[in-house]
Amino acid sequence: MSDCITFLLNDKAITADGVDPATTLLDWLRSNPQLRGTKEGCAEGDCGACTVILERLTAAGSIDRRAVTSCILMLGQVDGLGVRTIEGIGAPGTPGHFLQKAMAEGGGTQCGFCTPGFIMAGEALLRANRAPTPHEIHDAIAGNLCRCTGYRPIVAAFQSGATQYRRHADEAGAAPDDLGQRLGAIAATTAGERSFVAPGRGFHAPKSLSQLFALRVRHPEAILVAGATDLGLLAGRDRNPPAELIAVSGVAELNELGSTSKGLTIGAATTYLDALPVLIAVWPELSEYLARFGSAQIRGSGTIGGNLATASPIGDMAPVLMALRAQVRLASAGGERTLPVEDFVVGYRRTALASGEVIRAITIPPRRPGELFVAEKLSRRRDQDISTLTAALRVMMVEGVAQDCSIAFGGMADRVMRAPAVEAALRGTRLLPETLVPARAALAASFAPIDDVRAPAAYRRSAAANLLTRMALKLTRPDLELELDRL
Amino acid sequence: MTTQALAPDAKVHRSLFHDSAREHVTGRAVYVDDIPEPRGLLYAALVTSPVAHGQLRGVDASLARAMPGVHAVITSADIPGRNDIAPIGQGEVLFAEDVVEFCGQPVAAVIADTLDQARKAAAAVRLDIAPLPPVLTISEAIAQQSYVRAPMRLERGDVDAAMAGASHRLSGRFAVGGQEHFYLEGQVAFAWIDEGGAISLHSSTQHPSEVQHICARLLGVSQAEVTVLVRRMGGGFGGKESNASWVAGVAAVACRLTNRPVKLRLPRMTDMVVTGKRHGFLYDYTAGFDDEGRILVLDATLAADAGYSLDMTAGVVSRALTHIDNCYYLPAVRAVGLACKTNTVSNTAFRGFGGPQGVVVMEEVIERIAHVLGRTPEQVRAVNFYGGAGREETPYEQPIRDNVIARVVDEAMRLSDWDTRRAEIAAFNAAHPMIRRGLGLFPLKFGVSFGALHLNQAGALVQVYADGSVRLSHGGTEMGQGLFTKVAQVVATVFGVDLDAIRLSTTSTAEVPNTSATAASTGSDLNGWAAFNAASAIRARMAAVAAAHFDVTPEDLRFANGCVGPAAPDNRSLRFGELAKMAYMQRVQLSESGFYKVPDLHWDGERMKGHPYYYFSYGAAVSEVAVDTLTGEIRVLRADLVQDCGNSLNPAIDVGQIEGAYVQGLGWFVCENLHWDGRGRLRSEGPSTYKIPGSRDVPQMTTRLLEGNPASVATIFRSKGIGEPPLLLATSIWTAVKDALKGLGISTTLPVRLDAPMVAHRVLEEIERLRGGASLT
DSSP states (O other): OOOOEEEEETTEEEEEOSOOTTSBHHHHHHHSSOOOSSOOSOSSSSSOTTEEEEEEEOTTSOEEEEEEEGGGOBGGGGTTSEEEOGGGOOOTTSHHHHHHHHHHHTTOOSSOSSHHHHHHHHHHHHHHOSSOOHHHHHHHHTTOOOSSSOSHHHHHHHHHHHHHHHHHHHHHOOOOOOHHHHHHHHHHHTOSOEEEEETTEEEEEOSSHHHHHHHHHHOTTOEEESSOTTTHHHHHTSSOOOSEEEEOTTOGGGGOEEEETTEEEEETTOBHHHHHHHHHHHOGGGHHHHHTSSOHHHHHHOBHHHHHHTTOTTOSHHHHHHHTTOEEEEEETTEEEEEEHHHHEEETTEEOOOTTOEEEEEEEOOOOTTEEEEEEEEOSSSSSOOOSEEEEEEEEEETTEEEEEEEEEESSSSSOEEOHHHHHHHTTSOOOGGGOHHHHHHHHHHOOOOOOSSOOHHHHHHHHHHHHHHHHHHHHOTTSOOOGGGO | OOSSOOOTTOSTTSOOOOTTHHHHHHTOOOOGGGSOOOTTOEEEEEEEOSSSSEEEEEEEOHHHHTSTTEEEEEOGGGOSSOOOOOSSSSOOOSSOSSEEOSTTOEEEEEEESSHHHHHHHHHHOEEEEEEOOOOOSHHHHHHTTOBSSOOEEEEESOHHHHHHHOSEEEEEEEEEOOBOOOOSSOOEEEEEEOGGGOEEEEEOOSOHHHHHHHHHHHHTOOGGGEEEEESOOSOOTTTTSHHHHHHHHHHHHHHHHHTSOEEEEOOHHHHHHHSOOBOOEEEEEEEEEOTTOOEEEEEEEEEEEEESSOTTHHHHHHHHHTTSSTTBOOSEEEEEEEEEEOSSOOOOOOTTTTHHHHHHHHHHHHHHHHHHHTOOHHHHHHHHBSOSTTOOBOTTSOBOOSOOHHHHHHHHHHHHTHHHHHHHHHHHHHHOSSEEEEEEEEEEEEEESOSSGGGSEEEEEEEEOTTSOEEEEESOOOSSSOHHHHHHHHHHHHHTOOGGGEEEOOEETTTSOSOOOSOTTOHHHHHHHHHHHHHHHHHHHHHHHHHHHHTSOGGGEEEETTEEEEOTTOOOOEEHHHHHHHHHHTTOOOEEEEEEEOSSOEEETTTTEEEOOSEEEEEEEEEEEEEETTTOOEEEEEEEEEEOOBSOSOHHHHHHHHHHHHHHHHIIIIIOOOOBOTTSOBSOOSTTTSOOOOGGGOOEEEEEEOTTOOOSSOOGGGBOOOSSGGGGGGHHHHHHHHHHHTTOSSSSOSOOOOOBSOOHHHHHHHHHHHTTTOOOO
């Protein structure tokens, strides 16, 4: 028996009856309520034209609003949440209103097709941050492509819209709003395990591990889905989603997030948006690298567990986790086991997950004094791009000499891998560029990268060796500015 | 009225914002796919060739036909008229007949109740293709003399003698890549059956008349049987000229065959695979020059990758050849243009239309000359600029009468604070072990007019209603460039009314016939003049009515601030609406169709001589880049842009065009890399693999419109076209990167040689070559 997908759409409670739960939110918005301000630009989460905001009531009672790409979000995923579209924003006094005015009057639109997506990204930004810096504005719109304006007037409009809004909000205060109450009510009506069934499709949303394990027994062929930033392409771009899906985002045990003396624990269903502050508090060197992970929309949906489970050779998180010597906690009905991340990833898009097992959490050992860290990503575009090459290095320095270290590379093999020979060659050196010759040789002997759309193999070999130099310089020459973006 | 005598409240030369801006920001702007579907609408999906070249032996659609919701599977045999979508030549097919010539070529279309059913069934159509060897690169095409048309040749002087007599000679080879348009709104059209079986279409097209003509050809009906409408596009950039026509053609044919409305919207990946792109070029050149760096002679071959068919390649190559001179006087020149046939998608118009691929030749030559003579490229440019006695005629015999090259270059140098930054950059490069910065200049001359003479015409329809409200239709299309706003400004100026009084009409072949594509930077000039002519005729009739009413001569009347009356101190006036009512009651015609053709153009395509451009647009840019020598990554740090817009119709819109075009050019030069595999399959087929610039890739930009330089010919209000020229300003990024890499080598004997796009792997490869493969640490 099927539940009905229930959510708030622009403040109104909606029950989507008789709908395939794997329909994308975008398709549903455009065809069912015929809200057509939200556009399809790519159907793969890469252009931002379909950006909407998901709203939920946090445990603390505040409202969490995050921009997401509706083209790769399945309708079943919004059960119990609030969805806000371009048609549901812009009331006088709200951020959207000021942004819309600034964009219209400041030349922020030309063809206008990308504009609703930008406005929604801006609305999400200003709801969370009334005084964004240009850097924060770029971060907020890194997932939105515009082909007409050259972006300058958009960034300028975001700045002036934010100023106007801030002035207004400082004077008038926040408008009374019962959205929190409505969100609470929707969350209450959709609590507990949920199952949405349509001809040829099942979409199951357990709320506990035991429910999840029971579902896996009942639907052994079902595919697990968390943020759907990868799997959602099957629904959006390919229009061929799996027949049975188990959405794990609501499983309480997978949403653990905390820092103790034993290190960090990040539940598998934790989104990047939620995990980043916790990670960066301990490893601030990661902030720039992780800000380049996908886009705001992708970080708001995508999960650490999902990124690891796809086992992509160019996944951005795996090299970092390997360098940090993180462990994966796997859970099944039979109990739990723990593996180092490098043993979890066993081949091209293959993991050590046994049938019936799920990733429960990632644990990262605590930082020790003297431990340095650096992560590098090469991609064709700085933002919202899949890596050509990644490298992450954690090293314990004692009196300027490298001791214990771990280094991992992405984009150099069929999977992300540690490079033990490089680690050995680095140990005992002062990490000065001229001492890296053995490490470069070890690197060359460790990997045989491939040619593909992102780069030829020869580039990967040269650039990976040079990343060793760049990482060493960053650790030993803090006076030297090596980031092109900061010039 | 003339275009010179303007009332103080004239609406031209003002920064008014885009007429649809409020609709854009609220999501209320309607694009083709947003129009409510008529009852019974069916969806189309394409079946495309999985191989680059092969004999098509059969199409087995039996499985697809039996699938749920499928109404029809259409192949070439089902086309009621002629299977020909050629925009200019003939014999380019909508659906392949007995041969497939690129990977992605449409072979059939499936028509079904829902989009998903159509796509699923399309995947079930089986194609029987016997593969043939494909030609995949320009070099292979040249080796096999595989061309879509005969080579073109632009020649002046005795090239061989001049070459033999030159004290210095150098030769080289380089290449630039193609470019995907990546309009945010993909190609889309829907067709429905109107009264009496006529077909109407909403099409996202820059060229409604061509959609009409090609649909009529495919359907085997007269052009009057087809109506094409377009209110706006979500971007075009040249990609919605010929490609929009065949997309609409599929919808029209399917509509005829099923007797149901049919929509075809290309999913992004399909769009990127099946629609044409900017032409990549391969260049071989030899230049002769003197001790001062003055060019004496240039002998160059420009080989364009046409793809598998002609499309508009002849025009693109012609424009490349007529832009090879750019700002430089070439006493003797032989430029041969090859239109290479490869088994890839047929390349098409893209903002600049061969101009960008033409101007790079001399920039490369100048860098090389500077390297040989130990001078700066700026010094070599300066001695080669057009100007001075006997140095004012282009190789195609059009004299240059509006030369402001030195002025735009001076302004760009000043704006960029060139000398100071040169010194700063030299100091930075001396100090930094890994990052090199570079500064690059690029001067621009761009010819404005359609290369095909007949396209330099336009029509408009202006209607004044009895209450004084105005409806404006013209043949131009709105793709975001602000054309509708500019043409409305022209009409508002003629009538002396506010823009609000003017209702902009959806572009329709039923209102204005035989229009040209909105392209070639001509939109506002052509359509602005046509609308001006129509509005002026109405105004003259209204003036006669008013003159009789006030008992003055028509010349004494002022149309301003929404009123019409005698000039001060006589303060009598009628509101524009009152006068319209008065004219109507007197049975005065208040509508007019206006027409315009560009004067003074002529062109001999065989000899490549004549006067192809009504005027030239000038510009200059300085870009600064930083290059990471460890990774080959590039960042553009700053851009100072000076662009000639004549007397700009709308400075705010023109600045938007300049910045947007520069960033699009940045994409072409820096990060947009088309990647085909060894079998001719495009692998950069979505935004995850094909990267257009994002907001962070944009440098700090300063843009100046050249002041006090009205067009020297009678363009509309002495403005100049702005759509394409500023894209070429991004050439300064290429010169800046080459500047950054100078002096990197262990010896200075190697000149920097860098193909575009300058993606990281190409830059790192060049760095390693310059260093002779030396270790980088």
